[in-house]
Amino acid sequence: MDVEQKIEALGESAQFDLCNACGAATRTRDDLGRWIYPTPLPDGRLVRVLKVLMTNACEKNCYYCATRASRDIPRVSFQPEELASAFDRMHRAGLVDGLFLSSGIGGGAERAMDRMIACVELVRLRYAFRGYIHLKILPGASEAHIERAVQLAHRVSVNLEAPDAEHLMAIAPHKDFRELIQPIEVVKRLIEAGEGRWAPSGQTTQFVVGAAGESDQEILSTTVRLYQELRLKRAYFSAFQPIPGTPLEGLPPTPAWREHRLYQADWLLRFYGFTFDDLVFDAHGNLPRRADPKMMYARTHPELFPVEVNRASREELLRVPGLGPKAVAHILRWRRQGALRELADLRKAGAVTERAAPFILLDGRRPPHQLSLWDE
Ligand code: SF4
Numbered sequence: 001m002d003v004e005q006k007i008e009a010l011g012e013s014a015q016f017d018l019c020n021a022c023g024a025a026t027r028t029r030d031d032l033g034r035w036i037y038p039t040p041l042p043d044g045r046l047v048r049v050l051k052v053l054m055t056n057a058c059e060k061n062c063y064y065c066a067t068r069a070s071r072d073i074p075r076v077s078f079q080p081e082e083l084a085s086a087f088d089r090m091h092r093a094g095l096v097d098g099l100f101l102s103s104g105i106g107g108g109a110e111r112a113m114d115r116m117i118a119c120v121e122l123v124r125l126r127y128a129f130r131g132y133i134h135l136k137i138l139p140g141a142s143e144a145h146i147e148r149a150v151q152l153a154h155r156v157s158v159n160l161e162a163p164d165a166e167h168l169m170a171i172a173p174h175k176d177f178r179e180l181i182q183p184i185e186v187v188k189r190l191i192e193a194g195e196g197r198w199a200p201s202g203q204t205t206q207f208v209v210g211a212a213g214e215s216d217q218e219i220l221s222t223t224v225r226l227y228q229e230l231r232l233k234r235a236y237f238s239a240f241q242p243i244p245g246t247p248l249e250g251l252p253p254t255p256a257w258r259e260h261r262l263y264q265a266d267w268l269l270r271f272y273g274f275t276f277d278d279l280v281f282d283a284h285g286n287l288p289r290r291a292d293p294k295m296m297y298a299r300t301h302p303e304l305f306p307v308e309v310n311r312a313s314r315e316e317l318l319r320v321p322g323l324g325p326k327a328v329a330h331i332l333r334w335r336r337q338g339a340l341r342e343l344a345d346l347r348k349a350g351a352v353t354e355r356a357a358p359f360i361l362l363d364g365r366r367p368p369h370q371l372s373l374w375d376e
Pocket residue numbers: 058059060061062065066067068069103104105
């Protein structure tokens with residue numbers, strides 16, 4: 001198999017590791033069939049990232065995974081030099097700006113990490129690539145490997161897949177939840193010791209949503225602890241899709257709206273000053289489908305609304321459905337030059353006025369609005 005065919009095969013396998021492919025980022029393939037993902041960086045830039053596995057050979061048997069050991073698929077591996085030089089050619093040809101490298105665990109975690117790190121060292125040192133690299137840390141990686149990974153990569157990640165040991169047991173019984181948390185703790189310590197030089201884009205994780213019977217409440221509770229205690233940059237949520245030839249092939253797929261609600265709640269936690277206790281869950285501990293988490297919050301806190309747009313604090317404005325951080329920044333700036341009186345003023349600020357109108361006052365008056373017949 002030549003290098004092009006390997007990139008095709010191992011890029012396809014890598015699509016199941018979704019950490020770089022969320023939100024606005026959708027997968028594209030150039031005319032050679034390479035797997036490239038537009039990926040937003042923390043500073044807002046969008047880079048084209050080649051997402052690929054070092055190998056799809058794995059000795060583990062996670063129930064949800066397309067590359068699990070007992071699945072009958074062709075196994076393909078790169079040599080470190082082979083992938084490093086292929087990436088260098090793609091970069092020099094202007095096809096990609098970054099690399100996301102993960103791997104199956106073939107021959108043990110140490111060997112798999114050795115090969116990934118050898119590849120990234122070549123990319124950095126021999127090919128002098130200074131751009132974005134996201135490196136996966138495999139379960140069972142040594143502290144020495146983790147340290148080298150944070151020195152080489154902009155971002156590293158350990159996939160937790162489930163919010164706790166009990167749910168992990170249901171989808172990956174050979175994995176130990178504590179052994180997945182430990183490398184996250186090591187990465188946190190190393191990033192702090194590196195004082196901004198090591199893994200400057202921080203670390204992330206991913207959850208498989210809906211395969212283990214876990215609730216959104218359980219996923220978000222763990223997410224908040226990871227943000228607060230282990231300084232995780234962000235969590236990714238991947239709606240479970242059954243894969244033929246795996247023990248979970250008969251399970252229904254998780255609907256996309258559930259993944260979407262989790263991202264909306266996560267956004268509120270990271271950018272809107274919401275706390276876990278502000279989130280509204282249904283009787284099963286899930287985010288309701290009928291309205292987004294911010295709308296649910298506003299409807300269940302009638303005592304806090306309406307807020308006067310011309311006097312409310314930034315924090316109060318960010319609680320209003322339809323007002324995002326950019327719109328709030330405009331409102332705060334513009335109202336210094338005079339009162340905002342019309343919905344049109346808010347619209348110019350970037351607000352979604354149909355959503356905001358029931359929850360605000362404009363210069364003491366309720367703006368006209370229609371009761372929504374449909375939830376979103
Ligand atoms: S360890 Fe990773 S690649 Fe291997 S079966 Fe589990 S999820 Fe798949």
